[in-house]
Amino acid sequence: MSELDRETALEPDGDGRWRATVSDRWNIGDNPNGGYLVAIVLGAMRTLSAHPDPVSVTSHFLRPGVGGAPAVVTAEVLRAGRTLTTLRAELSQGGSTRVAVVAAFSDLDAATGATGSLTIDPPSLPSPDRCPRRSGDEQGVALPILDVLDIRIHPDQAEAGRAGRPEVSGWIRLRDGSPPDARALVLFADAFPPSLFGSLGPVGWVPTVELTVQVRRRPASGWVLGRSTTDDLDRGRMVEDGALWDSTGALVARSRQLGLLLPR
């Protein structure tokens, strides 16, 4: 059982309702990483879905979660179809909803239609051992999550502001060596530093309003390569795009988020 499975365990608590404990080991600063909360929610959705893989996951981050504290997850099926199961769910702590998720699950290995194919090639990146670990002292914020996620940043982009452009690329894997699955990709999509760090330097807190991840393929085992970029920042609101590739170079997930660039 992987660390991620263990730390997203759910205890059934009635119809469409589960109890969970939000660990503080996935924290960024004082609060759990949003992607970790979503991973807990996806576990609940998965139990209600006839299809195994989350193929589209939209999360609205309403309030920061609380690490080391209990949570309640509720989930319901909106439609159970032949190809897709669509669900919505929420994770609450202390009676307040922290994250609301709507997702479609499908079977990524059940190919439908084969008319054409298009893909995005991965960026060229030095091997993981030549990329420095994501640093725990960005802007003075502690990153306990680095004990559970192994994140290496492109050497030219490891220092905030040094890349000169709003782009971050790097490698990521679960620190316990567990192979990634579709759910882990959703977590990975939210685990790199904001790409605006690359051009603007340390910019303060960049809270995510909404993050949508499309999982495209089940990932092969090994490192996952990620790249995120921002080409749209307007009056403190940014749209950041991300993509993930598995160890075979296959495009495995896309992501886009609306984030806020708060004044420091």
Add this chain to the structure above:
Amino acid sequence: MSELDRETALEPDGDGRWRATVSDRWNIGDNPNGGYLVAIVLGAMRTLSAHPDPVSVTSHFLRPGVGGAPAVVTAEVLRAGRTLTTLRAELSQGGSTRVAVVAAFSDLDAATGATGSLTIDPPSLPSPDRCPRRSGDEQGVALPILDVLDIRIHPDQAEAGRAGRPEVSGWIRLRDGSPPDARALVLFADAFPPSLFGSLGPVGWVPTVELTVQVRRRPASGWVLGRSTTDDLDRGRMVEDGALWDSTGALVARSRQLGLLLPR
């Protein structure tokens, strides 16, 4: 009152519940355009929101809607915050949910933070009078929606398969001359032909699983320019990206959808 306002009118029917009539004038083939159904839902969300503009709208299209038939819309606030109101809603017909929406509303004219700015420039396009109207006979499908939306396609891309690449660009406006607003942009983001037509030719029905639109600015009056592209098609599942610019050339919306390319 614009045609869009009139045809998305809601009659309150209790707490968080409205009755509507889905018109058949926004049909693509036999069913209402998904963006039109979402426009109805956004009207209901708007009445519950202290903030006027939808800034992130995710729609899951569960079943085709039915034109010329009544509908029930339900909506609820997930969080009412200082900067954002987050809501979820559904539109049902005949007791079945057709579309499920989660959205964040904000005030696009209340600027926050001004650290840097980045934007995407609009593509170069001949003026609307030199771009042919979107044709009503693509793949033999009737497009009643063209009586309410004026859509002009880049002359090199107007014929399916002729562009040679998966890209469609063109102009769009409400046919009755009403100026666009943030809600109209969500509708516009779903109104161009699938960009895969550009490279693959007529490809059959391309149903949208999930569409997320980020509205970036309130649009100026006049034509809106749109471009959509697909660079990610894998075993019958595609991710299509779109962007909209207003008549001043400002980037006003982004969109991304997960769609299915069904075998003909």
